[in-house]
Amino acid sequence: MAKTKARVKVPKSIKKGEVFQVKTLISHKMETGQRKNKKTGKKISRMIINKLVCQYNGKEVFASDWHPAISANPYMAFYVKADASGSLDFTWTDDEGKSVKKSAKITVAG
Amino acid sequence: MGKFHLGSLLAAGAILAVGFSTQANAEGKHGMYANGEIRSGYTYLTPQSKAIQNDDFQNPGMIWVDDGATLYEAVDGKAGKSCKACHGKAEVAMKGVATTYPKYDEDTKKIKNIEAQVNRCRTKHMQAKPWKYESGQLLAMTVFIRHQSRGMPMNVSVDGPAVPFFQKGEKFYKQRRGALDMACSNCHIDNAGKNARANLLSQGQTNGFPTYRLKWQKVGSTHRRFRGCNKQVRATPYKYASDEYMNLELYVAWRGRGLPVETPAVRN
Numbered sequence: 211m212a213k214t215k216a217r218v219k220v221p222k223s224i225k226k227g228e229v230f231q232v233k234t235l236i237s238h239k240m241e242t243g244q245r246k247n248k249k250t251g252k253k254i255s256r257m258i259i260n261k262l263v264c265q266y267n268g269k270e271v272f273a274s275d276w277h278p279a280i281s282a283n284p285y286m287a288f289y290v291k292a293d294a295s296g297s298l299d300f301t302w303t304d305d306e307g308k309s310v311k312k313s314a315k316i317t318v319a320g
Numbered sequence: 321m322g323k324f325h326l327g328s329l330l331a332a333g334a335i336l337a338v339g340f341s342t343q344a345n346a347e348g349k350h351g352m353y354a355n356g357e358i359r360s361g362y363t364y365l366t367p368q369s370k371a372i373q374n375d376d377f378q379n380p381g382m383i384w385v386d387d388g389a390t391l392y393e394a395v396d397g398k399a400g401k402s403c404k405a406c407h408g409k410a411e412v413a414m415k416g417v418a419t420t421y422p423k424y425d426e427d428t429k430k431i432k433n434i435e436a437q438v439n440r441c442r443t444k445h446m447q448a449k450p451w452k453y454e455s456g457q458l459l460a461m462t463v464f465i466r467h468q469s470r471g472m473p474m475n476v477s478v479d480g481p482a483v484p485f486f487q488k489g490e491k492f493y494k495q496r497r498g499a500l501d502m503a504c505s506n507c508h509i510d511n512a513g514k515n516a517r518a519n520l521l522s523q524g525q526t527n528g529f530p531t532y533r534l535k536w537q538k539v540g541s542t543h544r545r546f547r548g549c550n551k552q553v554r555a556t557p558y559k560y561a562s563d564e565y566m567n568l569e570l571y572v573a574w575r576g577r578g579l580p581v582e583t584p585a586v587r588n
Contacts, residue, residue, distance in 0.1 A: 215383060215386070217377065219377050233377050233378070235377065235378065235380065235383075237380075237383045239537075240537075281534070281537060282380075282537035282538065283380035283383060283537070283538075285372075285378050285380070
């Protein structure tokens with residue numbers, strides 16, 4: 211489980227102007243920073259994903275800040291209004307500043 | 321006039337009673353998640369937790385299925401083989417396998433579960449190092465293999481050479497232990513469906529294991545669950561893959577006969 215894997219799901223085809231659901235799930239431990247190593251008693255430092263940003267053809271349409279109470283392997287779903295065909299680009303950023311990117315193709319009919 | 325009112329009131333009462341009884345019947349039927357009186361842990365879940373399991377995308381256990389699929393095809397060990405090299409496509413080769421495990425093993429003359437069989441394959445045929453019990457890899461592989469049997473009814477064999485082990489498992493299940501002096505059966509047979517403080521006790525079925533447990537924030541094996549239960553009654557838990565837990569796993573799998581394999585299930 212070392213490698214962080216992101217999954218994104220969007221409808222196959224969407225009508226213009228339609229509001230559609232976007233589902234995302236990323237595998238992550240979401241270490242809260244509250245836990246201690248049982249053997250050494252040392253605090254385990256916080257390591258969570260603190261930001262998810264979604265861009266639709268380069269324009270930011272959704273952003274959220276995450277905090278330590280978010281569960282491991284966080285699932286996030288939200289709604290976007292279809293405008294034009296193109297791509298949804300997702301970026302998850304963790305406490306170390308590393309980011310995971312994933313894209314989904316949007317096909318708008320009519 | 322007075323009589324008329326009373327009559328309509330009674331009629332209303334009757335309609336209400338009918339309404340309740342049909343609702344009770346509907347609740348008594350858990351569809352595929354029950355076999356007569358035997359109920360999957362799924363039927364004890366809140367609607368919110370059910371929703372997570374129902375949606376394969378939302379179900380975090382599917383991450384382990386994906387990992388297992390990768391490991392199934394990964395070459396490892398001195399023999400230069402992957403699982404797929406011998407078994408072929410998992411969708412075909414591993415279908416229905418989970419319903420028969422744990423089972424009696426001719427080689428060791430003991431009960432083995434899927435985890436034990438995976439590690440046997442790794443050491444014997446792949447000449448690779450066995451995976452640690454409860455490690456990410458072993459969990460992923462077990463989840464992946466059991467996932468291939470999803471929806472198929474549990475059907476372990478408890479006759480022939482398995483009989484003495486089954487009896488040991490049953491004895492373990494009904495043996496009081498720990499500072500609280502409680503047996504598995506005290507919760508999961510005598511009081512299933514009732515609350516132990518805030519926790520709704522289920523029948524303790526293993527058809528969804530390894531299950532994504534929201535408390536653990538990851539998937540865990542039956543043996544981890546057994547250890548947790550043993551600790552809760554303040555007994556010293558047995559080791560992972562111990563003979564005691566293998567026998568117990570067989571007995572518990574038999575208790576859930578006919579329930580569909582749900583791996584990876586979501587439990588609270």
